[in-house]
Amino acid sequence: MGQDKLFIFDTTLRDGEQVPGCQLNTVEKVEVAKALESLGVDIIEAGFPVSSPGDFHSVVEISKAVTWPTICALTRAVENDIKVAAEALQYAKRGRIHTGIGTSDYHIRYKFNSNREEILERAVAAVAYAKKYVEDVQFYAEDAGRTDNEYLARVVEAVIKAGATVVNIPDTTGYCLPSDFGNKIKYLFEHVDGIEKAVIATHCHNDLGMATANTVAGIMNGARQAEVTINGVGERAGNTSLEEIALIFKSHKELGINTNINTTKIYKTSRMVSGLMNMPVQPNKAIVGRNAFAHSSGIHQDGVLKNRESYEIIDPKDVGIDENSIVLTARSGRAALKHRLHLLGVELEKEDLDKAYESFLKLADRKKDINDDDVLMLVGKHLNKDARIKLDYLQVTSGIGLQSVASVRLDIASEKFEACASGNGPVDAAITAIKQIIHRHMVVKEFLIQAITKGSNDVGKVHITVEYEGNSYYGFSANTDIVAASAEAFINAINKFVH
Ligand code: KIV
Ligand code: ZN
Numbered sequence: 001m002g003q004d005k006l007f008i009f010d011t012t013l014r015d016g017e018q019v020p021g022c023q024l025n026t027v028e029k030v031e032v033a034k035a036l037e038s039l040g041v042d043i044i045e046a047g048f049p050v051s052s053p054g055d056f057h058s059v060v061e062i063s064k065a066v067t068w069p070t071i072c073a074l075t076r077a078v079e080n081d082i083k084v085a086a087e088a089l090q091y092a093k094r095g096r097i098h099t100g101i102g103t104s105d106y107h108i109r110y111k112f113n114s115n116r117e118e119i120l121e122r123a124v125a126a127v128a129y130a131k132k133y134v135e136d137v138q139f140y141a142e143d144a145g146r147t148d149n150e151y152l153a154r155v156v157e158a159v160i161k162a163g164a165t166v167v168n169i170p171d172t173t174g175y176c177l178p179s180d181f182g183n184k185i186k187y188l189f190e191h192v193d194g195i196e197k198a199v200i201a202t203h204c205h206n207d208l209g210m211a212t213a214n215t216v217a218g219i220m221n222g223a224r225q226a227e228v229t230i231n232g233v234g235e236r237a238g239n240t241s242l243e244e245i246a247l248i249f250k251s252h253k254e255l256g257i258n259t260n261i262n263t264t265k266i267y268k269t270s271r272m273v274s275g276l277m278n279m280p281v282q283p284n285k286a287i288v289g290r291n292a293f294a295h296s297s298g299i300h301q302d303g304v305l306k307n308r309e310s311y312e313i314i315d316p317k318d319v320g321i322d323e324n325s326i327v328l329t330a331r332s333g334r335a336a337l338k339h340r341l342h343l344l345g346v347e348l349e350k351e352d353l354d355k356a357y358e359s360f361l362k363l364a365d366r367k368k369d370i371n372d373d374d375v376l377m378l379v380g381k382h383l384n385k386d387a388r389i390k391l392d393y394l395q396v397t398s399g400i401g402l403q404s405v406a407s408v409r410l411d412i413a414s415e416k417f418e419a420c421a422s423g424n425g426p427v428d429a430a431i432t433a434i435k436q437i438i439h440r441h442m443v444v445k446e447f448l449i450q451a452i453t454k455g456s457n458d459v460g461k462v463h464i465t466v467e468y469e470g471n472s473y474y475g476f477s478a479n480t481d482i483v484a485a486s487a488e489a490f491i492n493a494i495n496k497f498v499h
């Protein structure tokens with residue numbers, strides 16, 4: 001104890017990325033990792049290398065791309081996992097293996113069909129084995145939130161003796177009350193011999209909406225590493241969010257806890273992660289939600305105009321939100337679009353900016369106010385311009401009492417192909433017409449349409465999963481025309497396997 005630096009361990013690329021629909025490719029993961037580095041994150045959990053060749057490769061590439069943060073790789077308490085993680089970390093300037101095992105009776109009995117003594121031995125053996133590869137070994141006691149404190153203390157003491165430099169106490173199921181979780185950490189500090197040799201970490205899930213409160217309780221009782229994700233993404237209801245923890249300790253200086261986070265980069269990083277993961281941020285999300293600094297009632301607006309602090313405890317500038325940010329409309333110029341993109345973490349060359357601006361004007365004709373999500377969609381969209389297959393033309397007829405019919409023209413490597421098909425609705429007709437041109441056995445496995453914000457003039461986002469030759473390919477598009485977005489998302493997926 002006694003330290004006041006709080007280490008920020010970001011697991012957006014591991015716990016966050018394992019959420020269905022949030023998968024990133026290696027290039028995107030490297031982009032996020034660099035943003036996390038520039039944000040000031042101390043440790044980046046880059047993946048679970050044994051879980052897939054893609055995860056392995058991402059850990060390798062992130063290790064090469066990032067300089068300052070420690071790069072961490074997750075494993076089970078299994079020798080081969082640890083060996084593979086060590087291999088993936090070979091280029092890391094500072095590498096950490098994060099190994100562990102379930103310690104609650106639920107995990108011991110039902111997951112492992114084992115007993116406490118055997119699990120304790122496996123925990124120690126995993127740490128000792130990981131120590132052969134790296135000096136920095138973190139141990140996680142999965143479901144520590146529901147683990148008996150006395151047994152947990154024995155496990156923590158044993159793994160620290162075996163060389164663990166960090167011990168992670170996850171509330172895996174998000175079950176704990178803040179007072180229970182705080183007391184658990186306190187109990188460990190009071191009962192574990194040698195606890196000062198390791199950093200104690202919190203890793204809280206948000207199933208009951210208490211992830212951040214539990215993390216703060218853990219830190220107030222001696223934990224000095226907070227495991228977090230951008231926008232709180234993560235399994236089920238998510239993890240503690242980085243932005244909340246950073247701003248809590250920045251706002252409450254009296255707590256004497258400092259982080260290395262450059263909070264002015266928070267908003268930009270949040271938008272980037274939300275865009276890349278296709279995971280909208282809820283409008284009322286603390287710190288980064290669209291409404292986090294919006295004062296709508298007359299009384300609040302009046303109060304803020306007289307003195308910002310009447311209703312605002314955080315200066316929006318502190319999280320990188322430009323108060324004077326210009327509202328984008330059909331009358332906005334290129335410079336305004338460029339400035340907004342810059343705030344959102346996207347820098348475009350002149351030629352790309354010109355194309356984005358053209359698409360922007362077209363969208364602005366159909367939609368009055370262009371928000372940040374729209375802008376990111378536009379950019380994501382025109383960056384697909386080099387795809388082999390493009391939707392060149394689409395016309396659909398549909399309505400009550402009418403058969404839906406779609407005419408489609410595709411541009412495939414600059415050659416044009418046309419087809420016409422009917423379906424049980426306009427989307428089905430368009431997809432069937434595309435299938436007539438691309439003669440492959442493709443099955444649409446998942447199809448999801450989301451409105452980005454609100455209003456009938458909103459942009460619709462379409463996520464699609466297409467199965468082809470036993471593999472699943474994810475496609476995405478956004479458009480104010482949801483039939484066009486569906487066809488484009490289907491083509492986006494096809495482009496991933498037709499070369
Ligand atoms: O929630 C959890 O317990 C985890 C561990 C793998 C650290 O994510
Ligand atoms: Zn977790």
